[in-house]
Structure formats: structure tokens, C-alpha cells
Amino acid sequence: MHVEEKFTDATWPASPETATLEAKNKYLGFWLFLGGETVLFASLFATYLALKDKVPDSSMPLAKDLFEIPLTFAMTMILLTSSLTSVYAMYHMKNNSFQKMQTWLVITVLLGFSFLALEIYEFNHYVHLGHSFTSSAFGSAFYSLVGFHGAHVTFGLMWFLALMIRNAKRGLSLYNAPKFFVASLYWHFIDVVWVFIFTVVYLMGMVG
């Protein structure tokens, strides 16, 4: 079957993300990449845990002085919800309803941007409390871990936007369906990492 072929609801394959060899390769390759990303984030987590609360003098704020439940809770809810909305988008992709997929992706992207806005507010807040990237080893490790995650969120948003704009007029095909699917996998992975960040960095930081 040709990648640009137009499909009806009935002929649209059940798993468009793996319907062609190119799509299968992309799908598997991306999962493998996520396996590597797991190790990347694990290394950053390990570094953070080794350097947690390591500050040059005792006047500097520690984890338990910095983190607050309401902000973290809001960010967590936003990101978890965006995971669900991207699942909805993929549900409509599998049903070959392009406009509904786009709508859910718009919601996902909006949630992603609000998450980023909160993160920027948060970082700015901490810098004012004397906890910056250059102030201590703790600061460097914290901003590297959470910042790497933030950079992933940003990249994911750009990716979604590029795909949505690029395909707005063309609709779904076997050429771009796997791209949407892989982007949504990336988005879920970002959420997986955040689950560990809010647990290990924020909640465990507040517990002490």
C-alpha cells in the first residue's frame, strides 16, 4: 500500500502506527531511543540524589525550605491530564477522524505550555530565594534534572506543533500517522519522567 493513499474509515488500518515497514522501524527505533533516555534521566536522577542539599554554607535554602505542595500539585495535574488528552488524540487517529485528533492535540499543547509557564515561574521564584544554577552543587543538580525535563517538554511541544501545522490541510495518511503516534509516545515518556521527578525531587524533598 502506498503511503499517500487516501483511506476511508473502513480501509484505514487498525494500527496505522505500524502498518508499513518504515512505520514499524520508526516505532521500534523510537522505543529504543526511549530506553536510552531512561538511562540518561537515571544518570541525572543519580547525580541529583548524590548532590541533594549539598550547599557551601548553611544559610542557603535546602530542599525542604524550597518546595511547596500547591505548585507541584498543580504542575503534576496539568501534565498528567495532558497525557490523557494525547491518548484521546491517538484514539481519534486510530478511528481516522483527523479533526478530532487535532482538537485534542491543541488541548494537549495548551496544557503543556501552562506547565512550562508554571515551571518558569517556579525557577524564577527559587532564584529569588537564593537557589540558583551557580549558587551550589545542589542548585546545579536540581536545575539540570528538572531543566532537562523542561527542555524535553519544550521539544515535545514544538514537535506536536510542527506536525499539526504541517498536516493541517493534508489530513491523515500512513506517512504521517506514525509520526503523530511517536510524538505522543514521547509525550507519555515525559510524563513518566515527571512522575519520578515529583516523587523523588519534590515529595521526598519535602519529607526531608
Place this chain on the structure above:
Amino acid sequence: MTNQQSNSANPNLNLAFRRKQNAEEMKHQVITFAMMIFFTVIAFVMVAMDSISSWFTIPVILLLAAIQVIFQLYYFMHMKHKGHETIALFIYSGLTVGLITVLVFLTIVWL
């Protein structure tokens, strides 16, 4: 990859079946999401309540995080479907290497 291209003679019948199947799966995913939100709330509430010992809180919130990740991987990212054996092998290998790294950085970096 649940239902690879089936070859039913009547595509519309097939379509109705697939639609139903997709809707069914979507329902499971919403339930999963509700449970994830529930676990998250439990974790935050436990931390908010100062009365609980951290020796109890930390293992529990880590466990809740692990369950959430399993949900994400198996439901949202479809790892429960067939054809994901290789993928599972590599994800678990990555997790193993990652866990060893974290373990080492918690024990032998001259803390």
C-alpha cells in the same frame, strides 16, 4: 497492535467491531487515568500530613510512582499489546542500568 489487519469480507462490519474495540480501550485508559490521579493525590496528602513518619511515607510514595509508571507504559503507551516483547526487553534493560546507577550514587560516591 491488538488487531492486526483482519480480513473480514465485510469491511463495514469489521469497522464497527474495531470502533467498539477502540472505544473499549479508551474506556480502560480513562479508568487508568482516574487511578493515576487517585494515587497522585494519596502521595501528596501523605506528604502534606506531617504526622506520618518519613520511614513509612517514602517507600509508599515510591511504590505509588512505580505503579503509575507501569500504568503509563502498559496502557497509555500500549506496551500491553502483542508485539512489544523486544520493546519491553529494552525498556527493562534501560531501567535496570538506570537503577544500578542510582543505587551506586546513593551508596558509593563518598557521601
Place this chain on the structure above:
Amino acid sequence: MSTYAKKQGFGATLWDFMTTVDHKKIAILYLISGGLFFILGGLEAVFIRIQLAIPDNNFMSAGIFNEMITMHGTTMIFLAAMPILLGIMNAVMPLQIGARDVAFPFLNSLGFWLFFFGGVVLNLSWFLGGAPDAGWTSYASLAIHSEGHGVDFYVLGLQISGFGTLIAGINFLVTIINMRTPGMTYMRMPMFTWTTFVVSALILFAFPPLTVGLFLLLFDRMFGANFFDVAAGGNTIIWEHLFWIFGHPEVYILILPAFGIFSEIFSTFSRKRLFGYSSMVFATVLIGFLGFMVWAHHMFTVGLGPIANAIFAIATMAIAVPTGIKIFNWIFTMWGGSVTFTVPMLYAVSFIPSFTMGGVTGIMLGAAPADYQYHDSYFVVAHFHYVIVGGVVLGILAGVTYYWPKMFGTMLNETLGKFTFWLFLIGFHLTFFVQHFLGLMGMPRRVFTYLPGQGWETSNLISSIGAIFMSVGIIILLINIVITSVKNVRVGNDPWGDGRTLEWAIPSPPPFYNFKQLPLVRGLDAYWIEKMEGKKEMTPAEPLDDIHMPNGSIIPICITIGLFIAAFGALYNMDNKTWSVPVIIIGLLITFGSMLVRSLKDDHGFHIHKEELMDDKDKEVKA
């Protein structure tokens, strides 16, 4: 024989190679650039041996010596050995599994250019204020205090080329998992494909820790972070762990492909099936697995404590078991076979004792209490050169000779090859055997000179003479390459006469689509099986049909050049240059812009039509 092979001008050929996504051409690019870096690293080694040939030498200053050893190690590992092996994998692995190309031809090209420009960044340091001088391990306690920009070049160069390697690893994994020809089950894959598979998995999991470690060092040196600044709460042991979590799997990333090459050579030139194929596969996987459990044996003297040292010492010893299985299987493959001593076979046979010696000293070093004696002495230098030169470099030389006809369509001269072999082998043992004893006599590694009267003079001189032997051997190899390329005697499908696997069933060099029809594989050593039944070629697994091929693209180079520019911005950021941040931004814009172009522009590739393929066949029949 193909309508696609036309005479081209130099510019057109250059453009062709810059935009190619064909795995065979990318293999040639890897081989050429890896070879150039190999010569560069070799020159650095020769300079080191000149400096150490006599006591109290002043051939170079201590500072230059530090730069020399750092660049020798870094170049040889990251820019010579690994790329040449990736080149051989690119050339051979898709052919061995009966694929028309790798899974991601575009990424394959991107991976190569990232490696190449990373290597260029690293080596530009010589001209821009001094090379890195903190050792190839670049321990943070040294690296953050290193003056000038040397270490910055190290960090950025390795970061860029590391991305390239990671991409190559994922690409090979997907290729092997998804693109095997009908009948090519996992347990029928040639040994070299198996080692490529395991190595790619190691790359996938080992490079991210290096990426993180390099980022931490980069942030510390260029953006004022404090990961390794003890006064600000930092901890330099973090670097050592991250580096060796990557670094130990890295040595298996180097040696396993060599094992694969030797496995192919042993069975080909013994005219026998590889002895204990399934145990070889098992041993390869086990080595890959254990490779992640042993990194702290590089850090026994850091003071991790007796429990940690004991665990890692035992895990280290355990690796000797699968390696031993392999050594015995190779010997049993030759046993009772009809052995012909071609040049590749000579390398293979000499590899067994050479590598085993390195393995034995490895066990000695792996015993944690004894390691306190050997640590940081020339004993260590001798050990790792025995495994890397006696294993990897012999493997590369064997592999290049063995696959040369498949890659270029002409054989290397056997007589000159034997000269290279003997000079290199003798030179190698001369250089490194005595270094065991230098180490035991107390000579520390990484010293730029030593005083007379300690009993080190003779051994050091012998060691330096050995380096000359090796150099002459490599020069003869280069002459060999030039002579045979000029003569250009074309060879057929199976120039060694005893090829067992799929790559020998197609022309040398193969047409750009590799297989007109995907071959049907009926067992291990698929081509050999057909030959034994008197057939000349493989049974096709599909009817003749259109072949889908990817288009070439210049975008990989654009993406890489963006990173190259950004690297220089980051490099001079700590000098408070006003242009540094804009340059970083411009570079990243070029990179991400090119990626965006790639993702927005449709590229469906093209089809070779059935009729054109049939033309080919008709012509061959007429001829």
C-alpha cells in the same frame, strides 16, 4: 553491469558522498575518516615513544606530553577504533541479514557526520590554544582546573560524536530486529551480526551516562555550575562513576565486533561451521550483560570500601568465563578443519594468544587487593594495550583485509599483507610485553620522562623500537592499498572462495540496492548451504518487483554544522566574549531549522522499476 554506475567528475563524487544515505558508501566514509584519525593517533603514539625512548629526554615538554597522551587515547578510542568498526558493521551487517539498506538511511548519514565533525572539533584544539591535557578519562578533579580550552574541546567534540554513535547504535538494532530476510531467524544470524546487535545495545545504554557526564563537565567549565567544585558542595567521584559506567561497556563495544570478525574468519578459512555457535551467541550476550556490572574495577583505589570492591572484583572475574568459552570455540573451529593461512587468518590465529595474555593480566588487575600494586603503573598500560591492540586493532586489520574485496571490488595484495602482519605483530609484542615489567618495577603511567639508573632504560628503548616496527607495518598497508587500487583487478562474488554468509552471494561491490530479490535463508551459513547443494546463488524469497529506495540528502551535514558552530559559541562562553551566546543560538537555529525542514518536507524516496532490474539480468545473461 549496472546502468547506475557512470563515470563522474570529482565534484559530483564529492557531492554524492556528502549526500549519500547508502550504507555501503557511509561505510567507506567511516573507514576513510576513521583511518585518518587512526594515523593521527598513531603519530601521537610514536611521539610519545620517542619522548620515552631514553631517560631525561627533552623531545617535548611535560605539557605537550600530557596533551599527546590525552589525544592519543581519545582519538584511538572514539575517532579511530569505534568508527572503523562502525564502518565494517555498516558495510557488512545489512548484507549478512539480506537487507537492502539499514532501517534509517538518513540517520545513518547523520550519525556519520556527527562523528566526523566531533572529531574535527576535538582535533582543532591543536591549533586553537592547546589540546586537552587531563587524560582520556578526563577526571573532573584535573579537568575543571585545566587551563585554556583543551578540555572544552574534549567535552564538545565527544558530545557531538557521541550523539552520532548513539544514532548508529539505534539504527543497527532496528535494522537487525525488523529487516532480516525471510528465513533469517535470530539463531541463523552470522556471528558478526550478533556481535553488532549486542554492541548496539551496549551503545544504547552506555552512551547516555557519558552524555550526562560530559554535560555536567560542560556546565561546570562553561556556565558556572558546581557539580565538581567541592567547595560549593560538589563531588568529583560522580564524574568517575559516570565516565566508567560508560567506559567499561565501551571496551566491550570495541572488542565484541572484533570477536565477530574473527568468528567469521575462523569458520571461513577452516572451511567449517563455527564450533558451538549457540554457546558463542550466549557468551556474547553474557559479556554484554556483565559489561555493565563491572565498571568500578577502574576505581578500586578510590576508596569505595571493601564490600563494593569485592562485588565488582567478583563480577570482573565472572567475565573471564564467557570469554574463555569463545577462545575455546575458536580453537575447536580450527581443529579438524582444512585451514588456509590467508592474511585475515594469520591475524585471527595470532589474536588468540595475544588477546589471552591481555585477558590474564585483566584477571590480575581485577583482584582488588593486588590492584593497589598495579594501579596507575605501566602494568595497566600493557594490559589495556594487549586487549585493545591485540584484540581490537588486530580485529580491525583482519576485518579490513577480509572485507576489502566486498567493499571495493578488489583484493589487497597477500604478500604485502603478510609483511604488514609480521611487522605489526612483532612490533606490538616488542612494544607492550616489556611494559608489564616496567610496571612491576614501578614505572608510573602518564609520566613524561624518567631518570636514568632505575633499570628502566633498556625496556623503554625496546618498547620504542617496537613502535617503529608497527609504524612500518602500517605504512606497508597504505602502500598496499595504493598499489592494489591503482591496479584495480576486479573480483567476483566470492573472492576468498570459501564465503559462507549472504554477503558473498552478491557482486563485489554490491549494487546499491544489494539484493535484486531478497534471498531465502535455510540455515546458518546460508550461502554455504546452497553451495554444498551445487547451486551458484541464493534461492529468491520473493518475485522480482519494484524496489523502494531512499533519496540522498544534504540535511545531515547542515544539522551537524549547526552543532559545530554552537560548540564554538559554548567554548568561548567562559571568556566573557559578547559574541558567544549569539553564536550558540545561531548554531542551534541551524540545527533545529534543518531538522524542521527534514520533518516538514515530504521525502518518499524513489522506486527502481522491475523493468530496469530485468534489463540488468538480461545483460548479464548475454554477457
